[in-house]
Amino acid sequence: MRSADPTIPVLDLSASSTDLTRQLCDIESVSGNEKTATDAIEASLAGLDHLELFRNGDALVARTNLGRDRRVVIAGHIDTVPLNNNLPTRYESIDGRDYLWGRGTVDMKAGVAVQLKLAAELTAPIVDVTWIWYDHEEVSESLNGLGRLAREHPELLEGDFAILGEPTNAQIEGGCNGNLRAEVRTFGLRAHSARAWVGRNAIHDAAPIFMALAAYVPREVEVEGLVYREGLNAVGVTGGIAGNVIPDECMVHVNYRFAPSRSGAQAEAHVREIFDGFEVTIVDLAEGATPGLTDPLAQHFLEAVGGEAKPKYGWTDVARFSALGMPAVNYGPGDPLKAHADDERVALDQIEDCERGLRAWLAGS
Amino acid sequence: MRSADPTIPVLDLSASSTDLTRQLCDIESVSGNEKTATDAIEASLAGLDHLELFRNGDALVARTNLGRDRRVVIAGHIDTVPLNNNLPTRYESIDGRDYLWGRGTVDMKAGVAVQLKLAAELTAPIVDVTWIWYDHEEVSESLNGLGRLAREHPELLEGDFAILGEPTNAQIEGGCNGNLRAEVRTFGLRAHSARAWVGRNAIHDAAPIFMALAAYVPREVEVEGLVYREGLNAVGVTGGIAGNVIPDECMVHVNYRFAPSRSGAQAEAHVREIFDGFEVTIVDLAEGATPGLTDPLAQHFLEAVGGEAKPKYGWTDVARFSALGMPAVNYGPGDPLKAHADDERVALDQIEDCERGLRAWLAGS
Numbered sequence: 208m209r210s211a212d213p214t215i216p217v218l219d220l221s222a223s224s225t226d227l228t229r230q231l232c233d234i235e236s237v238s239g240n241e242k243t244a245t246d247a248i249e250a251s252l253a254g255l256d257h258l259e260l261f262r263n264g265d266a267l268v269a270r271t272n273l274g275r276d277r278r279v280v281i282a283g284h285i286d287t288v289p290l291n292n293n294l295p296t297r298y299e300s301i302d303g304r305d306y307l308w309g310r311g312t313v314d315m316k317a318g319v320a321v322q323l324k325l326a327a328e329l330t331a332p333i334v335d336v337t338w339i340w341y342d343h344e345e346v347s348e349s350l351n352g353l354g355r356l357a358r359e360h361p362e363l364l365e366g367d368f369a370i371l372g373e374p375t376n377a378q379i380e381g382g383c384n385g386n387l388r389a390e391v392r393t394f395g396l397r398a399h400s401a402r403a404w405v406g407r408n409a410i411h412d413a414a415p416i417f418m419a420l421a422a423y424v425p426r427e428v429e430v431e432g433l434v435y436r437e438g439l440n441a442v443g444v445t446g447g448i449a450g451n452v453i454p455d456e457c458m459v460h461v462n463y464r465f466a467p468s469r470s471g472a473q474a475e476a477h478v479r480e481i482f483d484g485f486e487v488t489i490v491d492l493a494e495g496a497t498p499g500l501t502d503p504l505a506q507h508f509l510e511a512v513g514g515e516a517k518p519k520y521g522w523t524d525v526a527r528f529s530a531l532g533m534p535a536v537n538y539g540p541g542d543p544l545k546a547h548a549d550d551e552r553v554a555l556d557q558i559e560d561c562e563r564g565l566r567a568w569l570a571g572s
Numbered sequence: 573m574r575s576a577d578p579t580i581p582v583l584d585l586s587a588s589s590t591d592l593t594r595q596l597c598d599i600e601s602v603s604g605n606e607k608t609a610t611d612a613i614e615a616s617l618a619g620l621d622h623l624e625l626f627r628n629g630d631a632l633v634a635r636t637n638l639g640r641d642r643r644v645v646i647a648g649h650i651d652t653v654p655l656n657n658n659l660p661t662r663y664e665s666i667d668g669r670d671y672l673w674g675r676g677t678v679d680m681k682a683g684v685a686v687q688l689k690l691a692a693e694l695t696a697p698i699v700d701v702t703w704i705w706y707d708h709e710e711v712s713e714s715l716n717g718l719g720r721l722a723r724e725h726p727e728l729l730e731g732d733f734a735i736l737g738e739p740t741n742a743q744i745e746g747g748c749n750g751n752l753r754a755e756v757r758t759f760g761l762r763a764h765s766a767r768a769w770v771g772r773n774a775i776h777d778a779a780p781i782f783m784a785l786a787a788y789v790p791r792e793v794e795v796e797g798l799v800y801r802e803g804l805n806a807v808g809v810t811g812g813i814a815g816n817v818i819p820d821e822c823m824v825h826v827n828y829r830f831a832p833s834r835s836g837a838q839a840e841a842h843v844r845e846i847f848d849g850f851e852v853t854i855v856d857l858a859e860g861a862t863p864g865l866t867d868p869l870a871q872h873f874l875e876a877v878g879g880e881a882k883p884k885y886g887w888t889d890v891a892r893f894s895a896l897g898m899p900a901v902n903y904g905p906g907d908p909l910k911a912h913a914d915d916e917r918v919a920l921d922q923i924e925d926c927e928r929g930l931r932a933w934l935a936g937s
Contacts, residue, residue, distance in 0.1 A: 418779050
């Protein structure tokens with residue numbers, strides 16, 4: 208059953224997952240503008256008896272209620288970063304491989320398309336499934352639609368295992384590193400640079416901060432069989448008032464990516480220890496997520512999909528499931544290095560692989 | 573003879589030099605807006621037989637032509653930095669000392685007032701005098717009125733000795749340090765900070781630049797009996813694209829103040845040697861000026877004014893005279909630390925001291 212509202216685009220879920228990706232991408236849904244896309248998804252599922260729908264803002268939850276022993280949550284965000292003359296999408300072929308080019312193809316409407324097609328078609332999966340499509344992933348943490356659902360309706364996120372459809376080149380990437388950002392500051396005394404000895408140069412005083420960063424050797428930490436690479440980096444530095452003034456403040460913006468075996472509190476303590484003696488302000492702190500691949504459900508999923516699981520280095524929303532005590536992995540079509548790129552494009556074979564992998568597992572075939 | 577043009581303010585040169593300072597300050601003349609002040613100065617001198625006037629833009633030259641053996645150039649700028657609710661001026665008394673408060677009182681209309689009063693009153697000085705009041709000192713080098721005169725009418729700047737009325741607390745400050753600014757850069761490779769090992773961090777690579785600055789011991793150099801203190805400082809630093817991106821460029825803005833015994837080319841070579849291996853771009857280079865206090869004219873001036881000469885650390889327009897082969901000193905009322913300050917104010921006794929010192933010397937009394 209399709210909506211009769213002529214302002215809502217009609218999605219054809221019987222099309223291939225690559226074609227459905229294109230349909231979804233061509234509904235522009237830059238963060239904050241997801242309503243039309245969510246309306247279209249909701250309308251496309253509205254007549255299906257095996258799904259219970261729940262709308263929250265521009266997030267949509269579709270649940271099976273088959274009384275299975277276990278429940279899996281499969282989620283994806285429907286917003287994209289801003290366009291840069293890369294819509295509408297187009298098909299293209301590079302070195303004999305077929306791609307869909309355009310904003311959102313990688314991050315992450317190909318993943319959403321696979322999920323949406325399987326949600327409609329798999330009327331009797333071997334586990335109960337909670338499908339979630341949500342808004343505002345690409346912007347401020349406080350706006351994140353999955354975070355909002357977790358706060359307002361935590362019962363809708365309950366399950367035994369979670370899969371996030373973020374791009375992973377169609378491979379399973381377990382858990383994710385944690386992410387901390389800190390501002391490390393020095394303070395001096397302003398003076399005219401012709402009489403520098405009257406003041407104290409805050410940029411010179413910051414030299415040990417840069418030395419510590421340059422000398423830092425990041426850890427490689429094995430967690431549940433996956434090796435997570437850490438990183439400690441200056442991602443910005445500011446200081447200076449004018450070309451003839453001794454600066455009285457210097458700020459080094461530091462980003463620490465830490466293995467999921469380390470808690471946020473431990474990560475903060477580590478950063479404070481490295482920059483001991485300097486003012487350290489934590490401006491962002493997100494816990495990592497352990498891969499959870501020891502769970503039988505995850506093992507079964509691994510077998511169905513094939514290939515070898517890898518660690519996820521970037522922080523993703525899997526950490527929200529981890530925080531709820533659920534093992535969670537990333538699995539979706541597209542090369543993460545093409546996410547947000549002006550030439551964002553997804554290989555069609557990866558879309559088909561993900562559809563095949565998820566379908567095989569959920570159908571128990 | 574005063575101008576009949578009612579749009580030109582009338583300056584009363586028979587008033588005291590402190591009162592004349594106030595008259596001049598209350599004609600707002602932020603750089604680029606000097607015309608009214610220059611018009612008023614020109615009109616106030618227009619009827620005097622002993623002065624030959626020459627106008628160039630908003631600079632005014634007034635010369636005696638008495639056939640003296642030696643000629644002295646005495647100069648001051650009439651522009652100020654922008655206001656900050658500090659006009660009109662007012663008299664105030666702090667701890668029993670009398671001040672004139674307001675924009676331009678120190679930098680440098682008190683000096684201009686002393687010069688202007690003496691230009692009018694000293695009809696037969698013991699040396700020929702070229703009085704110069706000029707525009708655009710507080711802004712870009714390319715706009716500087718004294719520089720423009722030096723380019724377009726170098727014959728008007730000719731003389732045996734020069735005095736610049738910049739604030740020196742009514743003491744003689746000889747010559748000035750040179751001034752160099754350079755941008756020192758590192759380049760890396762941009763990458764997502766979750767996979768830092770794919771990139772190269774330009775801020776980390778800049779650590780040796782900060783170490784070199786922190787470890788640098790500036791020289792103290794004696795030139796003609798005056799000890800010039802040098803300085804090498806970071807006056808700014810920039811780097812960084814976003815909180816999750818490994819930065820591919822870092823720029824440290826460096827300011828080198830060098831003793832007048834070192835040429836600009838030598839200063840540049842010194843900076844390039846210190847930052848060997850990094851990209852160094854010289855963005856500003858102004859030669860210093862030797863004090864020239866060995867000249868008999870300067871010695872005579874020193875005796876008339878009294879006190880001991882000091883080195884000038886900041887760069888001033890005396891370097892333009894030095895570049896023309898003329899010894900030059902700074903001598904003017906006001907504390908240079910109050911220049912550009914929101915509470916800019918000049919001690920009245922310093923204005924009177926400067927008037928007395930210059931008058932005694934020029935009148936040969």
